Amino acid sequence: xxxxxxxxxxxxxxxxxxxxxxxxxxxxxxxxxxxxxxxxxxxxxxxxxxxxxxxxxxxxxxxxxxxxxxxxxxxxxxxxxxxxxxxxxxxxxxxxxxxxxxxxxxxxxxxxxxxxxxxxxxxxxxxxxxxxxxxxxxxxxxxxxxxxxxxxxxxxxxxxxxxxxxxxxxxxxxxxxxxxxxxxxxxxxxxxxxxxxxxxxxxxxxxxxxxxxxxxxxxxxxxxxxxxxxx
Amino acid sequence: xxxxxxxxxxxxxxxxxxxxxxxxxxxxxxxxxxxxxxxxxxxxxxxxxxxxxxxxxxxxxxxxxxxxxxxxxxxxxxxxxxxxxxxxxxxxxxxxxxxxxxxxxxxxxxxxxxxxxxxxxxxxxxxxxxxxxxxxxxxxxxxxxxxxxxxxxxxxxxxxxxxxxxxxxxxxxxxxxxxxxxxxxxxxxxxxxxxxxxxxxxxxxxxxxxxxxxxxxxxxxxxxxxxxxxxxxxxxxxxxxxxxxxxxxxxxxxxxxxxxxxxxxxx
Numbered sequence: 022x023x024x025x026x027x028x029x030x031x032x033x034x035x036x037x038x039x040x041x042x043x044x045x046x047x048x049x050x051x052x053x054x055x056x057x058x059x060x061x062x063x064x065x066x067x068x069x070x071x072x073x074x075x076x077x078x079x080x081x082x083x084x085x086x087x088x089x090x091x092x093x094x095x096x097x098x099x100x101x102x103x104x105x106x107x108x109x110x111x112x113x114x115x116x117x118x119x120x121x122x123x124x125x126x127x128x129x130x131x132x133x134x135x136x137x138x139x140x141x142x143x144x145x146x147x148x149x150x151x152x153x154x155x156x157x158x159x160x161x162x163x164x165x166x167x168x169x170x171x172x173x174x175x176x177x178x179x180x181x182x183x184x185x186x187x188x189x190x191x192x193x194x195x196x197x198x199x200x201x202x203x204x205x206x207x208x209x210x211x212x213x214x215x216x217x218x219x220x221x222x223x224x225x226x227x228x229x230x231x232x233x234x235x236x237x238x239x240x241x242x243x244x245x246x247x248x249x250x251x252x
Numbered sequence: 253x254x255x256x257x258x259x260x261x262x263x264x265x266x267x268x269x270x271x272x273x274x275x276x277x278x279x280x281x282x283x284x285x286x287x288x289x290x291x292x293x294x295x296x297x298x299x300x301x302x303x304x305x306x307x308x309x310x311x312x313x314x315x316x317x318x319x320x321x322x323x324x325x326x327x328x329x330x331x332x333x334x335x336x337x338x339x340x341x342x343x344x345x346x347x348x349x350x351x352x353x354x355x356x357x358x359x360x361x362x363x364x365x366x367x368x369x370x371x372x373x374x375x376x377x378x379x380x381x382x383x384x385x386x387x388x389x390x391x392x393x394x395x396x397x398x399x400x401x402x403x404x405x406x407x408x409x410x411x412x413x414x415x416x417x418x419x420x421x422x423x424x425x426x427x428x429x430x431x432x433x434x435x436x437x438x439x440x441x442x443x444x445x446x447x448x449x450x451x452x453x454x455x456x457x458x459x460x461x462x463x464x465x466x467x468x469x470x471x472x473x474x475x476x477x478x479x480x481x482x483x484x485x486x487x488x489x490x491x492x493x494x495x496x497x498x499x500x501x502x503x504x505x506x507x508x509x510x511x512x513x514x515x516x517x518x519x
Contacts, residue, residue: 181421185411194404195425198432201397244424247345 025119029126034133036103043096043134051092051142055149058084081150082211086167086204088142089135093171094193096134097179100127101188110183114249124176124245132172139164155217159227163214166230167207173237174199180248206230280486288479295472302465310462319377321465325473326370332477333363334402334433341426344419353419354492356426357409358484360402362477367399390443394436401429 037043062084064075077084104110113123143164146152154160175196182191206226213223303321310317340356343349374392375385386392409422440447 181408181425182411184417185413187407187411191404191407191411194400194407198397198401198404240428244428247424248421250420 022119022122022125025122026126026129029113029118029123030129030133033100033103033127033130037130037134042099043138047092047095047099047134048138048141050095051088051138052145054088054091055084055142055145058088059149075151077150078152081146081152082215083204083208084150085142085146085211086207088146089139089167090171090197090200090204092138092142093131093135093175094196096131096138097175097196098189098192100131100176101179101183105184105188110249120246120249121242123249124180124241128172128176128241131176132168135168135172136164139168152215154215156214156223159223160211160214163207163210163223163227163230166227166234167203167210169234170203170207170230170237171200173234173241174203177237177241177245177248180245183248203230203233206233280483280490282482285479285482288475288482292472292475292479295468295475299465299468299472302461302468307459307461307465313381316377316380317462319373320462321469322473323370323373323377324466325469326366326373328470329366329473329477330363330370331433331437332474333359333366333481334398334430336481337363337402337405337426338430341423344423345427348416350419350492353423354488355481355485356423357406358481358488360405360409360426362480362484364399364402364406365480366473366477367395367402371395371399387447389447390439391436391447394432394439398429398432398436401432405429 059077062076062080064077067074067076067079104113110123114120147154178195178199179192181195182188185191206229209221210223210226210230212218213221213226299321303318307318309315336359337356340352340359344352344356374395378385378387405422405425408425409418411418411421413421
């Protein structure tokens with residue numbers, strides 16, 4: 022199975038390396054969202070406790086993760102769009118690929134792309150929103166855990182719509198509600214990592230993300246086989 | 253083209269004609285749905301009389317507390333709807349029986365309708381009680397997420413994929429989505445929010461008339477749920493038959509084109 026995971030992930034990353042869809046379309050899309058947030062939310066100052074922050078700085082953790090989620094939707098759609106033609110998913114199955122290998126391999130490829138995206142969007146958020154950074158270790162761990170959650174749940178739920186012509190509109194509707202708790206946990210953990218707010222238990226939220234990742238992994242292991250069976 | 257006219261003067265189609273199968277009834281009503289609907293209407297009327305006239309206003313919330321008589325029954329009908337979807341999905345995956353797939357889909361649809369009513373009655377109740385229509389309370393938020401999750405389930409059921417593929421994926425989603433129903437139910441115990449805790453329990457302290465009105469509401473909503481479910485299921489069954497009929501007709505037409513005897517051609 023490890024071999025299949027590697028085959029699948031390297032295949033998807035090779036496709037991306039040649040087509041550059043994530044680099045040339047999805048990353049700019051994420052940056053665009055950050056800029057639009059800046060335009061839509063006025064950068065006025067607000068007083069939080071005894072600190073003065075801009076509105077954008079105050080809500081930056083949430084904005085960052087929403088930008089990541091929206092960009093991730095495109096990356097997930099792309100992960101199955103490249104299999105849509107000529108019954109590729111059937112071909113993978115007939116080639117003897119382990120369904121788990123396909124699921125985890127696809128997740129791994131999306132995770133690698135998302136991590137690159139998060140680094141770029143993170144830098145963008147630091148520059149555009151002017152946030153401080155109190156706890157870099159917590160920030161990195163939160164990003165890792167949240168990425169695992171987004172890719173596992175995202176790959177599983179996006180696969181449900183694979184092959185349908187309404188895929189592009191259906192995937193967001195299926196994936197985003199499942200990721201709502203991840204958005205909450207990642208935002209609060211990131212808040213703590215940036216501002217070291219008293220009262221926000223950043224590490225607890227980060228650990229909750231680990232629990233979610235395990236749940237999604239278990240669900241994916243159970244469900245992906247039957248989903249791929251018919252694709 | 254073969255005739256589909258079933259009037260007595262029309263020529264009787266032969267037995268092997270796929271279009272000769274008896275057509276499904278033109279409506280979804282039956283003696284069962286009539287009785288269910290009648291019982292639901294009677295209980296609904298009784299709930300209104302007891303809830304609005306006979307039982308008194310609550311001490312703190314005055315008349316707005318009467319919303320309990322529809323709010324909590326909406327919860328029950330929503331849970332019931334999604335539970336039937338869960339059961340139907342599990343049995344469908346085991347047996348591949350179309351009956352359970354259609355039941356799961358019909359039930360989710362009605363569950364979503366009651367869930368919308370639940371959110372609406374909650375918002376209307378929130379305004380006089382909390383001062384706002386909406387609070388970002390764990391139960392409210394998780395209910396809203398549950399609502400859109402099942403809208404996603406219904407959207408998935410409309411995917412343009414082969415019916416068996418679509419049904420299997422819908423069943424998987426119908427099972428996975430139920431996790432959120434559990435989250436909604438226990439949200440008041442897991443997190444301290446604004447929403448009150450469980451209404452009914454072993455240590456319930458509630459006025460007898462209010463409890464009776466609530467009981468009437470519960471029965472009325474569950475009966476309404478069952479009544480709608482039977483109708484919705486039959487609609488699904490009929491539309492499935494129409495699809496099959498369309499396929500049979502298309503097949504008959506193709507056959508007629510190549511049929512040397514000319515049977516089935518337009519006279």
